[in-house]
Amino acid sequence: xxxxxxxxxxxxxxxxxxxxxxxxxxxxxxxxxxxxxxxxxxxxxxxxxxxxxxxxxxxxxxxxxxxxxxxxxxxxxxxxxxxxxxxxxxxxxxxxxxxxxxxxxxxxxxxxxxxxxxxxxxxxxxxxxxxxxxxxxxxxxxxxxxxxxxxxxxxxxxxxxxxxxxxxxxxxx
Amino acid sequence: xxxxxxxxxxxxxxxxxxxxxxxxxxxxxxxxxxxxxxxxxxxxxxxxxxxxxxxxxxxxxxxxxxxxxxxxx
Ligand SMILES: [Zn+2]
Numbered sequence: 001x002x003x004x005x006x007x008x009x010x011x012x013x014x015x016x017x018x019x020x021x022x023x024x025x026x027x028x029x030x031x032x033x034x035x036x037x038x039x040x041x042x043x044x045x046x047x048x049x050x051x052x053x054x055x056x057x058x059x060x061x062x063x064x065x066x067x068x069x070x071x072x073x074x075x076x077x078x079x080x081x082x083x084x085x086x087x088x089x090x091x092x093x094x095x096x097x098x099x100x101x102x103x104x105x106x107x108x109x110x111x112x113x114x115x116x117x118x119x120x121x122x123x124x125x126x127x128x129x130x131x132x133x134x135x136x137x138x139x140x141x142x143x144x145x146x147x148x149x150x151x152x153x154x155x156x157x158x159x160x161x162x163x164x165x166x167x168x169x170x171x172x173x
Numbered sequence: 174x175x176x177x178x179x180x181x182x183x184x185x186x187x188x189x190x191x192x193x194x195x196x197x198x199x200x201x202x203x204x205x206x207x208x209x210x211x212x213x214x215x216x217x218x219x220x221x222x223x224x225x226x227x228x229x230x231x232x233x234x235x236x237x238x239x240x241x242x243x244x245x246x
Contacts, residue, residue, distance in 0.1 A: 074191045
């Protein structure tokens with residue numbers, strides 16, 4: 001059996017008696033609990049919940065990216081496309097928000113699209129066709145905003161509930 | 174010409190890639206560097222960066238681990 005690897009930026013701070021992620025207090029929750037939370041919000045608030053979830057994800061993504069640069073300043077020396085791929089992959093994978101595979105990075109036209117798999121929202125089964133992975137889409141838009149330094153919005157959700165992967169597009173302005 | 178080994182086993186991304194880049198910068202033309210890793214995403218990230226920098230490399234599977242041998246240009 002290969003040795004289990006620890007995630008180097010999550011630890012228990014004994015002084016404040018609380019876990020820290022990249023030096024900031026964090027709350028660790030089960031993927032299923034998050035999926036259930038999202039499901040409930042979408043059920044009670046309808047499509048308006050999408051905007052709320054995208055906004056929350058967007059703020060999280062910006063924070064994650066800022067702290068990732070703080071912990072690994074050498075990442076800034078990679079070219080921009082590599083930074084987008086590496087930083088997004090690291091953040092999503094190491095914090096449990098899924099696995100990302102970029103299908104298009106068009107810096108000239110400010111558009112990025114990707115396939116996201118194994119993300120918490122993908123475990124939800126829903127009756128309707130509305131997208132569910134708003135928070136994850138918002139999160140990636142926040143990460144890319146910090147890398148590129150321009151406002152990003154998750155605009156295009158091709159969501160496949162119950163399957164493992166969704167396709168998401170992000171547009172910069 | 175020197176031959177060096179960079180053992181990144183136990184490290185997760187972005188550490189294997191960043192350590193590789195730092196090491197390459199400190200080596201000289203004609204040197205050889207072998208990076209050892211057991212972190213699956215580094216199978217993609219290190220070769221991708223070497224391609225971008227037009228640096229030749231060999232990839233060897235070693236069970237659950239792998240080695241990337243780089244010829245410093
Ligand atoms: Zn989705």
